[in-house]
Amino acid sequence: MSSYKHLIVAALSIGAISVSSPAALxxxxxxxxxxxxxxxxxxxxxxxxxxKHIQSIKECADCHHHTTGTLVLDPNCARCHQxxxxxxxxxxxxxxxxxxxSPETLAAKRADKQRYHLDKMGLKGAMHQNCIGCHxxxxxxPTGCQDCHPRTQQGAAFYSTNRKGAKPAHAEEE
Amino acid sequence: xxxxxxxxxxxxxxxxxxxxxxxxxxxxxxxxGYPEAMGVLVDTTRCIxxxxxxxxxxxxxxxxxxxxxxxxxxVFEHERRPTSKAYTVVNRxxxxxPSGPVYRKVQCNHCNEPACLTSxxxxxxxxxxxxxxxxxxKVCVGCRNCMIACPFNVPxxxxxxxxxxxxxxxxxxxxxxxxYGKPPACVEICPQEALTFGHRADLIKLAxxxxxxxxxxxxxxxxxxxxxxxxxxxxxAPVGFDKLGFDTTLSNDPIISNVKDFLGMVPMVLSIWPxxxxxxxxxxxxxxxxxxxxxxDSNQEDTKP
Numbered sequence: 001m002s003s004y005k006h007l008i009v010a011a012l013s014i015g016a017i018s019v020s021s022p023a024a025l026x027x028x029x030x031x032x033x034x035x036x037x038x039x040x041x042x043x044x045x046x047x048x049x050x051x052k053h054i055q056s057i058k059e060c061a062d063c064h065h066h067t068t069g070t071l072v073l074d075p076n077c078a079r080c081h082q083x084x085x086x087x088x089x090x091x092x093x094x095x096x097x098x099x100x101x102s103p104e105t106l107a108a109k110r111a112d113k114q115r116y117h118l119d120k121m122g123l124k125g126a127m128h129q130n131c132i133g134c135h136x137x138x139x140x141x142p143t144g145c146q147d148c149h150p151r152t153q154q155g156a157a158f159y160s161t162n163r164k165g166a167k168p169a170h171a172e173e174e
Numbered sequence: 175x176x177x178x179x180x181x182x183x184x185x186x187x188x189x190x191x192x193x194x195x196x197x198x199x200x201x202x203x204x205x206x207g208y209p210e211a212m213g214v215l216v217d218t219t220r221c222i223x224x225x226x227x228x229x230x231x232x233x234x235x236x237x238x239x240x241x242x243x244x245x246x247x248x249v250f251e252h253e254r255r256p257t258s259k260a261y262t263v264v265n266r267x268x269x270x271x272p273s274g275p276v277y278r279k280v281q282c283n284h285c286n287e288p289a290c291l292t293s294x295x296x297x298x299x300x301x302x303x304x305x306x307x308x309x310x311x312k313v314c315v316g317c318r319n320c321m322i323a324c325p326f327n328v329p330x331x332x333x334x335x336x337x338x339x340x341x342x343x344x345x346x347x348x349x350x351x352x353x354y355g356k357p358p359a360c361v362e363i364c365p366q367e368a369l370t371f372g373h374r375a376d377l378i379k380l381a382x383x384x385x386x387x388x389x390x391x392x393x394x395x396x397x398x399x400x401x402x403x404x405x406x407x408x409x410x411a412p413v414g415f416d417k418l419g420f421d422t423t424l425s426n427d428p429i430i431s432n433v434k435d436f437l438g439m440v441p442m443v444l445s446i447w448p449x450x451x452x453x454x455x456x457x458x459x460x461x462x463x464x465x466x467x468x469x470x471d472s473n474q475e476d477t478k479p
């Protein structure tokens with residue numbers, strides 16, 4: 001049981017770059033590649049080609065909304081963030097919690113009556129929606145789970161991959 | 175006592191009791207769920223049909239191996255329903271649409287006023303304060319009333335076991351997770367965060383806020399907010415819910431409302447009818463003894479040759 005919990009938590013902790021201060025931002029090297037899902041148990045870690053994405057997208061704010069690059073264009077976000085300066089933290093995990101539904105996170109959300117971004121996504125959801133959403137929209141780029149990160153042996157057991165070719169699941173219910 | 179007075183008293187007494195019972199019955203239908211109940215908001219516009227939730231449920235609930243792997247897309251060819259071996263299933267709809275298919279996760283919706291609980295005469299079901307509808311297999315007699323009562327066609331029956339026939343369904347991971355405030359396994363594994371876990375009251379606000387912020391993305395309805403008195407699982411959809419296999423003919427009243435007026439009459443029948451009939455019986459006896467039973471006399475006369 002505890003090992004299962006452990007692997008879920010591990011799958012959640014997706015690594016990303018972090019830059020500590022705005023001053024460092026200007027001189028911080030933009031990484032060419034980033035290892036995502038470094039401690040993944042069900043899915044293996046994979047190397048995100050940052051340089052290639054910079055070349056094809058050119059607009060940092062498409063992924064790093066309001067944290068770096070041009071200012072927000074979404075009229076809804078612009079109401080507050082029109083004049084915001086880039087934030088100190090650029091990495092996804094700086095804002096998006098790896099445990100969005102833990103009792104602690106939910107309690108903190110309930111206690112903070114002033115909070116506006118109540119519907120902020122968790123880290124895993126934010127990254128997957130960003131990647132898969134954009135890949136689907138431009139019709140170019142992987143959208144399947146294993147196109148980016150092949151399953152580990154543990155992952156294959158979790159998804160019962162060896163059960164391929166057995167009688168279809170729906171045959172039984174009829 | 176005169177016959178007329180007796181009948182009058184019966185009528186007045188019966189009406190009083192009936193009115194009292196019915197008022198109580200109406201009051202019981204206004205339960206809106208426990209204030210601290212948790213729930214899950216399913217955003218079908220986010221789901222990509224990866225079936226990770228099915229795999230996570232299978233492992234968390236220690237269910238038997240599936241018939242095919244959890245990444246086999248052939249299961250989408252048929253609409254499935256939850257069974258005793260799969261507490262949750264993902265179905266695909268609208269696949270011919272240019273906007274792409276819509277996937278919908280199906281599991282127990284954890285009603286505020288569960289019909290399964292109402293229909294169960296051994297009290298095998300419990301609606302916990304955390305919002306989960308849990309099930310006690312130790313007292314279940316396998317009558318399957320709950321399967322008929324459920325408006326969402328959810329409980330699955332374990333037909334394989336002849337010695338221990340039990341009904342199985344999603345329990346919101348109550349024993350292993352919800353009890354400790356943790357989200358169910360399906361929510362935690364979802365890569366797209368199509369499932370949002372939180373307090374039911376907060377999720378309703380969140381759902382309406384998503385519709386308000388991006389009205390082009392959703393139809394203006396949160397399924398489960400009011401259906402059958404409200405459920406702990408709530409759904410957002412990009413197209414009409416009827417196109418995604420949801421029953422849109424369900425009333426906003428809990429299922430128990432359909433029968434509670436009738437059930438309210440049961441105590442009245444039990445309390446008045448014995449008195450009424452024994453009264454009639456005594457009256458007849460009394461008349462016979464007094465020799466006023468002219469009907470009997472005349473009958474006897476008629477039968478004389």
